[in-house]
Amino acid sequence: MGRQPCCEKVGLKRGPWTIEEDHKLMHFILNNGIHCWRTVPKLAGLMRCGKSCRLRWINYLRPDLKRGAFTDMEENQMIQLHSRLGNRWSKIAGHFPGRTDNEIKNHWNTRIKKKLKQLGLDPVTHKPINNELSHEKCEEVDEEHNSQSNDNTEVDDQEQSFELKPQSTSNPVPKEIQVMTTQNSNEDMPGLDNGRNTTNNIFPSQEMWWNINYDGFDQTNNMGSSSVDSSVLNPSFSLEDSSLNTNNNYNPNSVGECSSHMQQQQLHQQNQQQQLEYMYSQTWIDSNVDAFLSWDGFHHFEEVMFPCFQKSPTIN
DNA sequence: AATAAAATCAACCGCCACAGT
DNA sequence: GACTGTGGCGGTTGATTTTAT
Numbered sequence: 001m002g003r004q005p006c007c008e009k010v011g012l013k014r015g016p017w018t019i020e021e022d023h024k025l026m027h028f029i030l031n032n033g034i035h036c037w038r039t040v041p042k043l044a045g046l047m048r049c050g051k052s053c054r055l056r057w058i059n060y061l062r063p064d065l066k067r068g069a070f071t072d073m074e075e076n077q078m079i080q081l082h083s084r085l086g087n088r089w090s091k092i093a094g095h096f097p098g099r100t101d102n103e104i105k106n107h108w109n110t111r112i113k114k115k116l117k118q119l120g121l122d123p124v125t126h127k128p129i130n131n132e133l134s135h136e137k138c139e140e141v142d143e144e145h146n147s148q149s150n151d152n153t154e155v156d157d158q159e160q161s162f163e164l165k166p167q168s169t170s171n172p173v174p175k176e177i178q179v180m181t182t183q184n185s186n187e188d189m190p191g192l193d194n195g196r197n198t199t200n201n202i203f204p205s206q207e208m209w210w211n212i213n214y215d216g217f218d219q220t221n222n223m224g225s226s227s228v229d230s231s232v233l234n235p236s237f238s239l240e241d242s243s244l245n246t247n248n249n250y251n252p253n254s255v256g257e258c259s260s261h262m263q264q265q266q267l268h269q270q271n272q273q274q275q276l277e278y279m280y281s282q283t284w285i286d287s288n289v290d291a292f293l294s295w296d297g298f299h300h301f302e303e304v305m306f307p308c309f310q311k312s313p314t315i316n
Numbered sequence: 317a318a319t320a321a322a323a324t325c326a327a328c329c330g331c332c333a334c335a336g337t
Numbered sequence: 338g339a340c341t342g343t344g345g346c347g348g349t350t351g352a353t354t355t356t357a358t
Contacts, residue, residue, distance in 0.1 A: 016326070016352085038343070054344075055327070090346060105347075106325050 013047040017056055021046055025053055026061050059100045066098025070107055078104065079112060083126040 013021075028044035034057075037050035046053060059065075070078070074096060081092045089101035089108075096104065113123040122129050 014328080036343080049328095051329095051344085052327075058345095059326070087347065101346075102326075109348095110324055 011047065012049055012052075014052075017060075021048065022056070022061060025056060029057060029061075055102075059102045064098055065100070066096075070111075074099075075107075075112060075115075078108065079116070079126070082108065082112075 017025075024044050024046055025040070028040065032043070034040070037054045040046070040050055040053045041048045044053070048056075077095065078092060081095055085091050087105075089105040093099055093101040093104050108123075116123040116126070117129075120129050121127065
């Protein structure tokens with residue numbers, strides 16, 4: 001007998017989230033905060049598992065998410081952190097405000113692994129790949145490394161080292177990697193603060209929200225039709241504005257592509273940016289979003305970010 | 317233009333830790 | 338201490354998108 005599933009899966013919806021579902025979840029959380037994920041779908045009127053709601057919120061809907069490609073500096077820092085923390089993606093993500101563990105894990109598996117291999121480094125051990133080392137041997141090392149990771153359940157952010165000290169001269173490391181692996185500690189890296197975010201980078205994604213094009217949602221898209229008014233997420237832009245953007249697909253990842261649209265948005269953002277930055281500077285509580293959500297002052301945030309939510313009376 | 321292959325990433329699954337009883 | 342419920346994590350999958358042929 002295995003463990004009971006986290007929820008009754010019968011009748012629950014799976015797969016990609018629709019815009020309506022996103023709206024319901026976002027509205028519910030912004031109005032109520034998060035107390036118990038298990039009850040969220042029921043209270044929010046969603047046919048989803050609580051876990052699924054949590055994941056959707058954390059990986060996609062959170063207002064403080066930072067979108068877009070990873071910078072070289074972020075990648076280098078990621079490599080450095082991975083060398084010390086192993087596959088502890090959430091720990092690593094803690095060093096990247098606005099990034100999720102899922103995002104970092106994906107990026108690592110799809111890009112950085114490859115990059116390191118091209119540079120002659122083993123992405124698991126971060127050591128130069130020895131030609132004499134057979135494939136099987138590499139896998140052994142891999143397993144060893146993983147078990148080592150698992151055994152160290154008490155490793156905290158003081159970050160245990162994986163014996164990834166700079167290589168000896170008898171086994172020279174490519175120059176690029178020397179930069180990565182011998183880089184100073186986080187304290188010395190510009191823009192890094194060991195997980196303690198600054199007001200400059202904690203909510204960089206207002207841009208994301210204001211750039212989301214919900215209006216011209218492609219009706220043929222299998223995600224269903226949209227009932228969400230553009231003003232919900234972008235109060236200052238009307239449906240007419242959306243016509244400027246030729247990309248009508250619902251894709252929260254994409255940002256506005258029309259330069260004039262962007263210019264308008266920039267003006268809009270500048271005004272609100274100042275307002276928000278002041279607010280954030282007054283309200284910042286470490287990097288714990290969950291704590292943030294249960295914070296009483298959250299409704300102030302909501303008023304500024306999503307004024308229309310306050311007025312909408314029709315959400316179930 | 318059509319197709320195949322590769323890359324990407326959102327979402328799911330199962331396990332574990334922890335708190336409450 | 339055993340049990341249960343919940344949140345969180347890392348591994349994996351598979352649909353979609355992009356690139357190559």
